Amino acid sequence: MSKIKLESKDDYLALFKTINQPLREKFSSGFARIKFGQNGVGYGTKIAEMEGFSRLLWGAAPAIRMLDDSWQQQLIQGIIHGTNPNHTEYWGDIQDRDQRMVEMPAIALALLHGDHFIWKHLSTAERKKVLTWLSQIFDYECADGNWQFFKVIVALVFQELGHEVDATKYALSLEKIEACYLDDGWYKDSSRGRQDYYTPFAFHYYGLIYSRLVPKAPLSAVFKERAWLFAKEYLHFFAEDGANVPFGRSMIYRYAVSAFWSAAVYANLLPYELAVMKGLINRNLEWWLSKNIFDGEGLLNLGYTYPQLSITEPYNSALSPYWSNKIFLLLALPDEHPYWHTAQTEMPACRPTQKLLTQANMLAVHDKGHTQLLNAGQPGPNYHTLSNEKYLKFAYSSQFGFSIPRSNQSKEETAMDSMIGLQTLDRKTLISQNQQTVEAVGPFLIRNKVTNITLNNQAIASTWQVTDSKSVRTWLLALDGWQLRIHQINLDEPAVIYETGFAVENTPEKLGDIIIESNNQYFEGKKGFSGIADLSVTDTTRSHTPVNCLPNTNLMTYEMTCLPGLETILDEGIHWLVTGIFAHQDIKYAKEQWRTPPAVTLNQNEWIIARGAKQIILNLSEGQCMAN
Template sequence: MKLDTKQDFRQWMFQVLDPLKPLYSEGCARLHLGDSGVTYPKVSAEMEAFSRPLWALVPFWLGGGTGFEDIYQTGLKNGTDPDHPEYWGGFGDYDQRFVEMAAIACGLIFTPGKVWEPLDEKGKDDLANWLYAINEHIIPDCNWQFFMILVNVALKKLGRRYDKDRLKSGLLKIESYYTGDGWYRDGGSSQKDYYISFALHYYGLMYAKAMEAEDPDRCLRFKERAVLFARDFLYWFDENGAALPYGRSLSYRFGQAAFWSAYVFAGLDDIPTGVVKGIISRHISWWMDQTMFDRDGILTIGYSYPNLIMAERYNAPGSPYWAMKLLLCLALEDDHPFWKAESEELPELSEIKLLKQADMLMHRNGKDVISYPAGVCEKYGHGHVPEKYSKFAYSTRFGFSVARSQIILHENAPDSSLAFVIDGDDYVFVRKYSDSYEVLEDRVISKWHPFPGIQVTSTIIPVEQGHLRIHEIESEYDCTAYDCGFSVEKFTKSYEQKAEGEKSSVTYDTQGCHVSGKGPEAQGIVIEADPNTNVLYPNASIPAVSYRIKKGKFIRLETVVTTFING
């Protein structure tokens, strides 16, 4: 799929959003897309599904497009009318509806002629009062501060009651999250993931566009930080358009490249416009080759295919439409250089790149993009935190796996991990987080414990066609350690798996992974992972080497993981 002209991008937006039209409620304020559970009530889930398409529609309208206006004018009127049966309701602290206010606020800021001016006075009063409620409740100390900021900016610009103090305090909190070199932390979280790009930078650049006259110094800072961040973020993208599957909220799919649309929207060009266009176009094309829609054309929860196993507890049926943030580029005027530019390939990038602020090494290993993170994450979170942040390696071509359970290797699917099974038990223990770590120019060193009484120091070193792992282990238990390579797709052309001596491999005609080891009683094995554990493909096998660990002894293991890709 080739996207080049503004009309191409518009047509693609309609391809994604048109299947929603029959599913809006009679009063247009709610959108029921499925029945899977989430941590917030049905009204919030249906309001979320209503709101998230606005991330594409507002830029589309700003860029001169027409369509969906009647639905959203009617829905905004009814959803904020306390007397209407489709009223979205009042709030509690940490309310999900505060998240969804941001897209509405952007509509009021950038396209008031579409979502504000058509309302009668009562409709305007109801909408303004409903939005103002974000100032009367507790919101998390994280990227959610931007939802409050954008709402207050919108109310201020419309001449409505807003909270000057909350606006100021929110902006100060965002400033406190900045860690340097273009990177933020997401509030108190130590995790560095797509929330830095599609949340903190994205909203910062929208603020910069909206408030340049009123708050020029801050807007300039937001832009300067985005320029620095972009130089690092290039490394998260594959030449084929895929972005690195890493971290949480992967069900937002093509939102992974939303930063690049915000980049051009804010007028930034340190990265050539043709390169940015190439990233966005290839990214969309890559996603359109995946099976992310159901038979009715509705985005599903999952990543490369529908998959509730890998989802977070906050993923409702409408949540994936946050991905529409990618289409902020539709706001660009018809004669903008973005539309005139030819899509360009990525610039020449270093084979090994230290992203110090992200606590990871990036490795462009042939056609694969691999990240070696330090295992920095919250100890408790929204689901599958160790799998999404604490594996030794993440790959654009092999993805990663999430556990179906902590019992039995094939249910745990511990790819790119050192997994321990203590004698006499069936539980599988992996790196949940690092107790301490060091990320150097050529290696990542972490100290961690899979279980009290087992201490591990792991050193990950990129090498030609893969990486070397050195593990130093002291254990109070007799156990078996399984050093696992990448998951490899199963049931494919020329599929083959082998386990001989200290080696194992899983391959098919276009790619594969080989693992070899040195250590006590090293033995190659292949783990046939449970279905739907890998985020890229529903069936996978994992080459690994097992080692015997004796209690009370210092053990050193060396494992080499190599891959090949022929397409």
């Protein structure tokens, strides 16, 4: 999409229309469904069709009075037909944990926007059918986690429309939401869930809407206070160029990550100056709109920065990406709201270059426009697609994203950036290498079950329990943009240990260069610099194993990527490895930093990491860390 202007309310409305107009071409004859796409989804294509309608409403409803009559009539007719059991496009009767529950808040809230515009255009009989269809949610079980807000939002809409709902219908939901809350504004998405973008674009988004619907309710103040606390943490997910760091599930929702900032403005919550918040929203939108996120018809595709089905979840249909319309809640602001008359400003200059995100088990690092999230990992079951890759890498990057595998055989296919992989020597596989059939060790075991997590302002650590008798404990630190990893590896048999840095685009049309210097190795290409250095203080030798990963494995590019790596075979016993990682899109700056890697020494039980006048002392036995 060409350069956009985002200043006035008309600018945002024009953007909403540009993004969503292609959806209108896919309306069913009764306007209750939107049909396109040729991919499967766990809840079936019929429900996906109504999902498309509801997700259009996240932006269309706040803008309802600004839309022309054809828009308005299509939306009104869609709601009338979708809730009429006698119409062919009826949305159907729901059941426990039904995807249609996810879509109900958008439909319910649409009845309120624009001074109840849609509601006022419904007849008495039509209103009754709408309420009857929505009220099904009170009779069935919602999934634990952010889904519990769906009952709450629908109940509050009913009350706003003068239809009381027995508080017992949603009291348990409020209790379950409270059970998900951790601290510092963070929620855990159910007892088995993790801390990810569902905290901002689900929990807080709905909590802030709650505070607008019932401002005097005690929980409204609670939800706003938590959102304020979270904003201080969430700022560290964004880089100066507008990119947010990809992490966790539901990557296809893209700029929905900034819906949190929109909801905060909507709820009159200003953890930062309004100009700063407008800058965060605008830069993120501009960053996303510069990527290949639309197909030839102008429809949002499934993927991250390009069409990439392998990144999707079982609950992602072709219509799911339009959840990103949540960002257009801004259009509900009145014309005179100061947001529309405020010029955006840059990232706050006072933002620290490093921030411990305790509840997420992360250490955020900012280095000249490059934001990284160093990651100790979050305990929990892997019940989402590619959980190891989405939640358990050592680091995630605003510039280089992360990669996902095509298989678990060769290094080129696994594309395991920012990870350590273990292979036992007794497991063999045949691979093709340099046009030859080669017997190789495989497949890879990668970080999954993490325990014994320790955190402080300078270092985070966790233990990967590989098997009952194999483990890898890793400490992660940052110094001047460098990422430092200290590994204690405990083996009951010999094993291959393979470790990597960040993957950088390496297109065949303009191949970059791989430079090997003693214990260090880096790649320099058109899209950036990525290096990995062996800083170990033992006599362990690691070989250089850079690879070109397969296309369509990295979230930031569909091209091949070069992935610097180091490999060694370790015998049974306890071993120590120390690794330095540096990567940046600014190649000149990166090469300057690369010339002086941190020096690492071991003094009894203390690791000393120094670079210039800066020094970090890590006491492994006490888990303490000091810096000066």
